[in-house]
Amino acid sequence: MFETNLKNFDESSYASAVSALFDAFEKSAGKRIEKSKQGKVGMKVYTNSGPGLATPLALVKAVIKELEKRGYSKRDMRIVDMDRSKLRASGFLPKYSQLAEGAADNFCGVAVVDINSKKYFSKDWFYDNPLMPRELKDTLEYSPNAPKNARKSFLPVPLFLSVDFWINLPVATDMEGIGVCAALGNYTIWNMSNNERFLSAPANAPVAVAEVAAIPELNESLIFTILSFEKYQYVGGSVFNAAFTASEKEILLSANPSILDFIALDLINRRRVDGGFNPIDPLPPIFEYARQLNLGDYRPSFSTFKRIFNNE
Numbered sequence: 001m002f003e004t005n006l007k008n009f010d011e012s013s014y015a016s017a018v019s020a021l022f023d024a025f026e027k028s029a030g031k032r033i034e035k036s037k038q039g040k041v042g043m044k045v046y047t048n049s050g051p052g053l054a055t056p057l058a059l060v061k062a063v064i065k066e067l068e069k070r071g072y073s074k075r076d077m078r079i080v081d082m083d084r085s086k087l088r089a090s091g092f093l094p095k096y097s098q099l100a101e102g103a104a105d106n107f108c109g110v111a112v113v114d115i116n117s118k119k120y121f122s123k124d125w126f127y128d129n130p131l132m133p134r135e136l137k138d139t140l141e142y143s144p145n146a147p148k149n150a151r152k153s154f155l156p157v158p159l160f161l162s163v164d165f166w167i168n169l170p171v172a173t174d175m176e177g178i179g180v181c182a183a184l185g186n187y188t189i190w191n192m193s194n195n196e197r198f199l200s201a202p203a204n205a206p207v208a209v210a211e212v213a214a215i216p217e218l219n220e221s222l223i224f225t226i227l228s229f230e231k232y233q234y235v236g237g238s239v240f241n242a243a244f245t246a247s248e249k250e251i252l253l254s255a256n257p258s259i260l261d262f263i264a265l266d267l268i269n270r271r272r273v274d275g276g277f278n279p280i281d282p283l284p285p286i287f288e289y290a291r292q293l294n295l296g297d298y299r300p301s302f303s304t305f306k307r308i309f310n311n312e
Contacts, residue, residue, distance in 0.1 A: 001252060001256065001260070001303055001304065002254065002306050003253075003305065003306070003307055004020050004251055005310075006228070006230070006250070006251055007249070009058065009249075010058060011058045014061070014062040015062045016310045017251050018059065018062035018066055018251075020308045021253040021308060024306060024308045025224060025253055025255075028306075032070065033165075034070055035072055038162055040077070040078065040163045040164060041067055041077055041078070041163050041166065041167070042077075043060060044081065044166060044170075044191065045079055045080070045092065046081065046169070046186050046190060047081050047082070047092065048081075048086060048190055049238050049239070049240040050086060050090060050240050051090045052240040052242060053238075053240045055171055055228075056228055057091050059230075059251075060092075060169060074109035074110045075111075078112075079110055079112045079113065080113045082115045082116055082190055082191075083114055083116050084114035084117065087112055092107045093106070155191065155218065156191065161217055166221055166222060167223060168222055168225035168257065169226055170183050171231065172227065172229065172233075172261075173234075173238050174234055174236070174268050175205075177204075177206060178205050178206050178209055179265055179280045180264050180284070181237075181238065182227060182257075182264040183257030183261050184209050184257045184286065186225075187218065188213050191212075192212065209289075210289035210290045210295065211293070213295050214294070223255065224253055224255045225254060227251070227264065229248035229249075230249075231246075232245065232248075232267065232268065233246075234269075255296075256296030257295060258290045258297065258298040259296060262300070268280065
């Protein structure tokens with residue numbers, strides 16, 4: 001895992017930090033990231049909480065810049081998240097007034113894809129689980145017309161199969177059931193249809209997150225996660241509340257999502273205690289589930305930490 005500091009949260013600071021992280025990752029891997037067979041790359045952002053708690057725009061711009069250095073054009077890139085209206089509200093798409101004035105409906109020339117459009121779902125790619133959506137719990141047993149897919153969550157796997165790799169760009173929040181929602185949550189719960197059934201029944205969420213994250217076609221195409229702590233929320237889950245958000249000038253990169261979530265959990269717990277709230281304890285089971293499914297070891301003693309000094 002690589003970590004570096006941000007002097008500020010502006011585009012220049014992010015550009016310097018992200019460049020240093022990319023270089024460190026490539027040095028560790030022994031090869032440079034370069035355009036391959038598919039010729040495309042995806043970026044999974046987080047906008048579910050709205051503009052107050054979304055993946056920083058400056059971070060995404062810095063990642064785009066690094067990908068361009070490595071042979072990808074903006075036409076080769078895709079920015080992905082759940083809902084188009086939230087992507088627009090968070091600044092990843094222009095306002096409607098700007099569209100009326102002729103602005104292109106993209107982010108700095110990069111296409112923006114919303115999972116809820118269902119364009120990238122396939123009947124062959126879904127997560128099947130006995131848990132049904134809350135609104136169907138009391139009726140499904142008695143209704144002959146209950147939806148056939150009530151217990152299925154479809155995944156945009158074809159979208160991620162069409163790229164050389166994809167980069168995970170989450171935001172950290174606390175979340176009932178899994179404890180912390182950051183790296184693992186961003187490409188599982190916030191990357192599939194029908195996810196409200198896990199949000200409304202958090203006891204089932206840890207297994208669902210781990211099992212979806214372990215899908216080979218999804219997991220193997222994830223090159224790494226970059227997690228910025230420009231904004232994170234320690235109370236209230238994914239419902240943005242400025243009173244319970246905090247900020248650190250730290251940014252991390254790792255191919256192991258579990259260690260990033262563990263670090264986020266530690267940071268969230270410290271903020272909770274400082275604010276007079278109970279820490280999230282005991283350790284949420286998602287960490288052991290993820291370790292058993294070979295998604296990465298969350299224990300710091302089993303990870304290598306490298307502090308990177310950027311040139312800013």
